[in-house]
Amino acid sequence: KAGVTQTPRYLIKTRGQQVTLSCSPISGHRSVSWYQQTPGQGLQFLFEYFSETQRNKGNFPGRFSGRQFSNSRSEMNVSTLELGDSALYLCASSPQTTNTEAFFGQGTRLTVV
Amino acid sequence: SQKIEQNSEALNIQEGKTATLTCNYTNYSPAYLQWYRQDPGRGPVFLLLIRENEKEKRKERLKVTFDTTLKQSLFHITASQPADSATYLCALHNYGQNFVFGPGTRLSVLP
Numbered sequence A: 001k002a003g004v005t006q007t008p009r010y011l012i013k014t015r016g017q018q019v020t021l022s023c024s025p026i027s028g029h030r031s032v033s034w035y036q037q038t039p040g041q042g043l044q045f046l047f048e049y050f051s052e053t054q055r056n057k058g059n060f061p062g063r064f065s066g067r068q069f070s071n072s073r074s075e076m077n078v079s080t081l082e083l084g085d086s087a088l089y090l091c092a093s094s095p096q097t098t099n100t101e102a103f104f105g106q107g108t109r110l111t112v113v
Numbered sequence B: 001s002q003k004i005e006q007n008s009e010a011l012n013i014q015e016g017k018t019a020t021l022t023c024n025y026t027n028y029s030p031a032y033l034q035w036y037r038q039d040p041g042r043g044p045v046f047l048l049l050i051r052e053n054e055k056e057k058r059k060e061r062l063k064v065t066f067d068t069t070l071k072q073s074l075f076h077i078t079a080s081q082p083a084d085s086a087t088y089l090c091a092l093h094n095y096g097q098n099f100v101f102g103p104g105t106r107l108s109v110l111p
Helices: none
Strands: A005-007 A010-013 A019-024 A031-038 A042-050 A053-057 A064-068 A074-078 A087-094 A108-112 B003-006 B010-014 B019-026 B032-038 B045-051 B056-059 B062-067 B072-077 B086-093 B105-110
Touching (some): A019 A087, A042 A074, A053 A064, A074 A087, B019 B086, B032 B072, B045 B056, B045 B062, B072 B086
Parallel strands (some): A010 A108
Antiparallel strands (some): A005 A019, A019 A074, A031 A042, A031 A087, A042 A053, A087 A108, B003 B019, B019 B072, B032 B086, B056 B062, B062 B072
8 A cells, every 4th residue: 555645855945935735645544634844843733634624723824725635635835935934744644533543754845945 | 732742852772771752741631642753854653552541552662651640651662772763752632633743752772
């Protein structure tokens, strides 16, 4: 069974631009969550999607948004990039709800210059 | 607000010894507690899940305890090996809610 796939692996963007990251969950998994990981703040929850609906949302500004498609694939978008958005963005999938383990992808390393 | 602390940022132990990592939390009553391992540049990998009504869980050389009175979980790796060197994260959550991760402990097992 293929694991969680995130694309691209690395990305360099300029301040003010916008970016879209993609996540393909494990086949059959319906829950997809996104996290931001930085050395100073650790792993912080962005949002969770389940069956195309956003179920939970973390404490991030509205510049961070996401969506989930009918095949469970998910995208997250960050508009008007700031230097502080530089981070490792991780996607995790779970079979149903968040009472089971999460399977993480390798992440997308975003650098904003 | 919820706060999770992990005993130390870094822990060095000798190969063959037991590594004990601590996860303490406040202002939270999680139904589930999980431990993950993360290697540099990679996503976390699930190790163990323990529920609030369970005291202890084991898997091979790993053991987790969960004390809801002390608001603490202990994570043990017995007969540690250099390959166990990684950052270990605890994560807490309730049913249907998002995970809250601790800052992690970087474990180094010295040969």
